[in-house]
Structures are given as structure tokens and as C-alpha cells.
Amino acid sequence: MAKPDKYVGINNDVNGGMTTIGKIIRDAWVFGLIPEDETCEGWMIQGIDSLLHKVNAEWDKYGCLVSHLPEDLRGRHQRIHNEWIEKAKAAGWSGEVETGDED
Template identity: 50%
Template sequence: MTNQRYAGINQDANEGLTHLGRIVRDAWVFGILPETETCVGWSASQMQTLYEKVHAAWEPYAHLPSRLPDDLRERHMRLYSEAITSAKAKGWDAELKEDD
């Protein structure tokens, strides 16, 4: 992603259930970004900076949703449940294949 720009979570594969999409969604969970920010056109350096903020936000919770306080855990569940339901309805299969 040297000169490439992020397509944005709404145009990302599998309803944004990709590495970059999860960074955006987690930024929403922690309030780093408003849920209206889809990161369309963001550069690699902008996404890296966002990743670092999200990573730091997860550290107190050992990167485990089960350790989030109730309000964050509920937001996490809502955001990911919506994405997973929508992706499955569009044919996404969460099962890993031999080449994954």
C-alpha cells in the first residue's frame, strides 16, 4: 500500500472484515474515530498511525473483547455482529481454507 489509498471500510472486502477494516472498526469501538469516518482515501501512513492508536487502546484489555468494560464490549459486539451478519448474507464464509 505504498502509493495506494484505502478504499474505505464500506468498499472493503467482506463488509470490512479484513485487517484494515478491523482497524477502522476497532477505532470506532474505542471512540478514536466516529462511526461516520470510513477512512476512504487514507494513505498507508494514516492507516499505520490509526493502527498504532488502536493497538494502544487494546493493550489494557490484553487485546481480548471479553476483557472490555461493558460499554465497549457491547459496542464491539454490535459493530462486529452487524458486519458478520451482512457479510454472511452476501456469501462470506468464515471458515479457513487450506491455503488461508
């Protein structure tokens, strides 16, 4: 089966948006690269890849650690990610997909 060439949007993504692309989008919101109401629905994969590079450049400034973020960004990160974790849990996500191979 061929992969779609357009992203479904974080609100329509599997696992309540707890996917690799969902994390890119949440981090892009944290860093102010896109507005928090931008779901990236309909974006071409190349646009997501470009966003990934921008997100990675921002994380590189802080050693890729949340604890190194300035207070305002750390607070925004916590708010956004906690909100989406709760949404994902309400949609049936448990996190087991991400940790299932750690046994």
C-alpha cells in the first residue's frame, strides 16, 4: 500500500497524535515555528520534513533537553505536551507502543 503524500493532521492522526509527526508539530508549537492552531492537515511530507529540520535546529540550541529550555519555553512545552497526552489517553492511547520493546 502506498504512503499518502499529504498528512492527515495531528487531530486526525493515529494514537491521539502520539506519533513522530505529532511530536514534530507539538515541538514546532513550543518553539513558535507554527501557530498552535496549525494542525498541518493537508501538508505535503516535504513540508513536514522542512518543519522537522527547523524543530531540530531549535532543540540543538538547548542540547535537546527540556531541562535546558528557558522557563517560558519549558512551561509551554509542559502545557502543550501534557494537554496532548491527556487527549491521547482519552482516545485510547496508553503509551505501550512506545515502551513495548523495553521489556
